[in-house]
Amino acid sequence: MITADAGQSPVALTASSVASVSGQPQLLLFSISELSSAAGGGLAQAASVVVHFLDAQDIEGTKLGATSGIDRFAQAQT
Template identity: 45%
Template sequence: MSFTQVSSPEPVDFDGADALKRAFREHPAGISLITAQTSDGPVGLTASSVASVGIDPPALSFSVTRATGSAGGILSADSYLVHLLDNRHASIAQLFAVSGSDRFTADQGWTHLETGEPFLRNTRVALRCRTLHTLGVGSSVIVVAEVLGAHFGSSSAPMVYHDRVFHSLPWQNPDLN
């Protein structure tokens, strides 16, 4: 295999937060919706930071920007769901990414699991989790969560967040092969 040298513009240097924002804005990430039930009602947020951590125990990680509002509700919940979204859910991912938007409406397809968490039907998978560890980093909190179980649905084309836009990726349904 050979690589072709490609000329590129002169590098532009950024410092600190601006460098991080620019670097990750141009790095595609999967999209998840994290939901929990609180005494004040259901809460949820869109996350592009969900990652697998390990299998013994089965664990994932994510980060939230602050420990208030929906993030605070999730951090204080005994358990929550991490829905791994696909291209069918771009509009709901956008709604849950904006504070004050209409959430958990009947037409969005919500129900509750027997354990109480708000569950978005028709998602590829929703992982039921509980927090194992948290680490404060400035105004953000990194969460390591144990995966307690999963609710699998049908698959569709993957969706990624890239340069502040949700994009659908090419996909071939494995059930049709």
């Protein structure tokens, strides 16, 4: 799961792959479609991005990140 917040509202997405680019400095690579709701403002404008490494116990979170057109943080705000 990839998350970021540029100050407007947080964004999240499920990445199918993440690759290591460099150990020093620590750099990771992931790609998303420009059509993704996460690609606009939040992700593109964020100063930092967090990569969450998930396992099978986190399947609901990965489904949430992969669902289009929803507020992925709605439950967290209640």
